[in-house]
Amino acid sequence: MRSSSATSSSECADPPARARLRVRPLAGRLLLLLLAFQSGAGLADAYVRISIGGRTLYWDNPQIDWQLNPVSFTELDPGELSAAANRAFAAWSEVPGSALDFRRLQDSNSRNDPGASHLIYLDPSNQSGFFPQGSGVVALTPITYALSGGRIQDVDVIFNGRDYAFTVSGENNAFDFQDVLTHEIGHMAGLDHSPHHGSSLWPYVAPGQWLHRSLSQDDLSGAVTVARAGNASTLKGRIVNGDGTAVKGGAVAAVRVEDGRLAATALSGSSGNWTIRGMPAGDYYVYAYPLVGSMTRANLTGDGAVQVDFGATFYGGTWAPQSFSLSASTTTDCGSLTTAAATTMEDQYRNPLVLAQGEGRSVTVWGSGFQPQQTSMSELSPYLSLSGVNSNSATVSALLQVSNNCPPGSYDLYLTLPDGDLEVIPGALEVVGPAPELTGLSEVAGDVAGGEDRILEGRNLQPGAEVLIGGRVASGVVWLDAGRLALSTPPGEPGAADVVVIQTDGQEARLENGFLYSAVPIYESVFPRAGARAGGTALHITGSGFAPGITVLFGERAGAVVVESERLLRVTAPAAASSGAVDVELRNPDGVRSLYPALFRYVDAPDPEIDSFTPGKGGNRGGTQVKLFGENLQDGARVKFGVDPLTAQGGQFASSEVVSAQVMRSTTPSGPTGTYGVLIEMPNGQGALAQATFQYQSSAAPAGGGGCGGVIGLASGPRPGPEEATSFLLMIGAWFLLRRRLPRTAASQARFGSGRDC
Amino acid sequence: MRIPPLSAAVVLALALGAISRAPASTSSLDGSLDELVQLAERICEVEVLSRESLRLPGGGIETRYTLATILPMKGAMSSVQQLRIPGGEVAGRGLVIPGLPRFQVGDRHILFLSAENDRQQRMPVGLDDGAFLVQTNLHSGEREVRRMSACCDEQNWSGTEARSHEVFVRDILERVR
The missing domain is CATH 3.40.390.10 (Collagenase (Catalytic Domain))
Known part of the structure; x- marks a missing residue:
């Protein structure tokens, strides 16, 4: 083995401790390849300012x-x-x-x-x-x-x-x-791109990747460097070539001695000096390495020189890395490091391998310049173990085991040759805590207003986790233990909502439809209040707390419901066995309900209808005579103008006269300018909302005439003249013919779909 | 700037109907080259003749490179072409996009370029993934290609990513065909 050319610095505050880089013996078999590292594109540097x-x-x-x-x-x-x-x-x-x-x-x-x-x-x-x-x-x-x-x-x-x-x-x-x-x-x-695989500033990303949601120590150091608050600890030193000249743009990394986690990286300047600021106190191994591989100078925005013709070198050497102590708010000078010659090894490692605590996996590094059965793989962490190392000219593989108590973070892999050649893969491994799981909330339903205390239960929950319910952040989240989080529910919409927990390391778990926002369905108004015993009455119910899937019961029978909003229902009443008042019950899917005794009355008479009216507009001071055409109109029926066409609420009753079961006359009351609905209401509570609308115009505009809220284009005025009456009768006749020839809905569409040309 | 692994980019592009062909390989250089070739509308070896930064009417800044086309490999192009890339420095203001390569006058490159946008700008595919420097090895006299990484300082020429220019071009042309 070649001796390392690293030198230690006499300027370091504490005598350097030494540790051995653990090297695993080569195994005789090729392990299952779980990783295929893509090559080609480039890799690698440290936290770097642009x-x-x-x-x-x-x-x-x-x-x-x-x-x-x-x-x-x-x-x-x-x-x-x-x-x-x-x-x-x-x-x-x-x-x-x-x-x-x-x-x-x-x-x-x-x-x-x-x-x-x-x-x-x-x-x-x-x-x-x-x-x-x-x-x-x-x-x-x-x-x-x-x-x-x-x-x-x-x-x-x-x-x-x-x-x-x-x-x-x-x-x-x-x-x-x-x-x-x-x-x-x-x-x-x-900050520019980082050569540290686990850094959030690593330049590559894959679908489904969440690893870089959380910042690595490298990112943290970068954030401190960009905007420092108070005094931070600093490591510094210098890297030089074998001939004593400065290594410009060489990468430097610091690894925690305690657990082997990669702490931070930096680039050397033109004089070979390097500085890593914002470091936590502790002991560190430090090494220099060339910026080659997946991340290269091309990934950096800056235009400084980057030297790559040297080999990765530890302070203290490959086989006995030297550690440096760093106290809080101090600077430790690691001195000068003479770098080794460039290695022939080149890895094509691209994305960090994410491992859970306690997980064991096969790891394969693809690359070139490896020596069959001679290239070894190692690490510096007491929480990792490598076994069964095997190599050929293009791959080095091993079985990696992560201990159950391995601290989450980034870890290096080191490839070595017997002569001491070293190839470093900074941050090759990202160890995360076990994935969180959610089992449920202590109470699965709650009020839409939120603010209710709940316990979220699951496994592997971490302190600092955030909880979202229905996409809104829960407040007051308190970590009780790995299986429980206390929280206060956020406000929500009625219905089911997903519950999501997001850990500080970026892992998340989702409980689909894990919470049900309940609201008491409250009735405020209904129109009409009576309907035909045969069923089919179209009702508009306003109120609040109407959840999707709400049921409306008329006595024992459910109506057909369309939930227009949390505050509006359109309901078709079911048939009833007998006439008389029935209770109406509003029941949300979660079982929360409200009961309104005798809210609706069934009657024997068929429901009235408004087929059309004319004119369709008039002055807002009122006084426009409107003729309405429909079916089943009863004596005493009243017409209301200025109605909200969605809810059938509001408006004013007009003076009305029932001419026949098919015709009514009415004189509009005054009303605000705008377009409104028109409804009729029978003395017994039955009623109908016209499909067409009536437009109140400013009194400056001519009232009456030209509008077509109804269908038949009668001129407005107190009374039609002889020609108008003849025309009217002809059109009535045509209308009846149409009614007989067309299905009812089609006839209705034909009538109301004509816009202004009545 | 975040870049998807090119294989993932191609898969996504396929899913989105951006291209019609599946990636042929996901291994090592060949896979990356396949994907670069697939995504690029224009591939060429060029020499940078000039560089000029301009402020655009909307306030943006772009740099216009005049390139001599040495070897067109994919797409139609003239012997002298202009490459417009966002970013640059002009009139006291600079615009930089982390990851976007910049080229020096006199340098020779093999570029994998995207389609042109409505401002006549093209981007190197995957930004710095789509730009390679061509240099002559001072020791062997052979022309070599490397990603923009190990390129910038001729004194540090012996980077580990150099590959044969001849082989690289041949590999590209095989895929283009």
Whole structure:
């Protein structure tokens, strides 16, 4: 084995501890390949600030406003979309030691408003021009900056809705909105792509991926660097080539000694110096590596030089990495590290492998330059174990076991040759806690007003988890234990609602229709209040709390119900065995009901009908004589104008006269300008709402005539003249002929569908 | 900027009816190249003759590259073509899109370009995934191709991603046909 050329620094605060990089013996068999790593595209760097032409982009105020355009995401539930956006921004706003503070402004419908601040929107048709066909880009973040200094002036986040689908409900065939947005917010903050697979700023994303919803330590360090709040701990050092010259643009990574998690990464500058700010106190292994593989310089926006002709090298060497202690609010200088020569090994690892605590899986790294049965795979964590390592010229594989108590986070994989050549895959593994599961709420129903305490039960629930019910965030969520969360229900709409828990590591679980928003169905008005015993009476019931699937019972029999809204029902009354008053019961699907005694009365008489009336408009001072035509009109019937055509409520009764069972005359009362319904009501409570509407016009306009709320175009006026009467009679005759020849509905449509030409 | 793995992009594009052919492979370079070739409307080897950034009427900024077409491989193009890409610096203001490559005058590239949008702009497929630098290996004298990554500093020429220009072009042309 070749000795490492790493040197330790005498400037480090504490004597360096040493540990051995664990190397597993090669196995004689090829393990099942569970991973196929794609090659070709590039990979790898650290948290990096966007720097162009020597200008590092920055915000002059870490309080950054943002707006969501929810309308553009037409396919996504608005509530869940909004909550996902909040979570994504919260991840970056709540970084300890960072002053970044993203503040949400009122939603905007804009897609390209120069005055709008920092919009998040979906571009469904490439209006932005950023997504021509074949672009292969899921989302991007154009950043406008001042050339003098690099101050960021404007940032928007645009999702490619033309080529890709997004989800806020965990669908595997779409891109996770929160995952993608979390990445783009990193750019908003001024961070470039990261070479760390587990970083939210890793440049690649796959459908169904949620891993980057949560920030890695690398992202956290970047957030601290962009906008530091108070004193943060810092690691620094220098990397040089074998000839003593500086390594420019070499990547440097720090790994926690305690658990082997990758903590942060950085790039060296032109003098070979590197700095990682915002680090938690603790002990760290540190290594340098060239930016090659899936992420490369091309993934960086900055234009600094990146040197790649050196080999990955630990401070302390491959077989005995040196650790450095970092105290709170201090700087530890790790000194100079002389890097090894470039290795022949090249991995094509692209996306991190997500593993659950306690999980064991086969891992295969594809690449080139491997030596059959000589290349080994190892890690630095006491919580991981590799066995059965096998290699050929193109793959290295092993069985990886994650311990049950392995801390969630990113872990490296290391490939080594017997001569000490080292190939590092930073953040190759992402260990997550066990996936959450939901079993149910302590009470599955609750009031639409919300504010009711419930216990959400399940498994593997984590502190800090967020709960959404019906797309709205539950308040007062308190973690009781891994099986229970206490919460207060948010307001909701009547009916079933999904319950979703979202853990801090981004994992989520959904309980479809897990909660039922109950509302007591309250009756406020009904028209008509009586109907034919034969059934078929069309009723309009207004009130509140009407849930989809509500049942309306007339005595023992259910009517046919159309739920127009939570406040309006259209009901067709069933037939009754006998005449007389019946109780009406409103029963929501969850069983919540209300009973109204003797609310409706069955009568023996057939229901009245209004087929038409004329004229269809008149002055708002009233006085227009209107003739109505229908069926089953009874003496004492009254006509009401100015009625709400949806609910049959409101309006005023007019003076009316029943000419025959088919004809009524009425003089309109005064009414507000506008278009309203017209109804008739019999003395016994039966009634009917006309399909046509009556238009009240301003009194300045000529009243009467020309309108066609009904069907037959009689001129308005107190009395028709002889010619008009003749015309009227001819048309009545034609109307009766039509009634006989056409089915009733068709006849009705033929009459009322003619618009202004009566 | 987030980029889907190209295989995923192709699958999605297929699902959305954006292209009519399934990806042939998902393994290593060949798979990626298949997908690049499928998604690109125009593939060409070019030399950058000039670069100019302009502020557009709507306030945006684009950079216009004048390219000498050395080897057209897919799509119709003239011997000198203009490539318009969003971003650039002009009149005291800059526009940058993280992940979008920029080209230097005098450099030679193999580009996989998207279709043109209504502003006559094209994007490299997958942004930096669709731009390769062509250079001559100072040691062997052979022309080599590498992603924009290892390219930028001639002193650091011996990056690990170089591949034969001849083989790379041949692989592209085989897929185009």
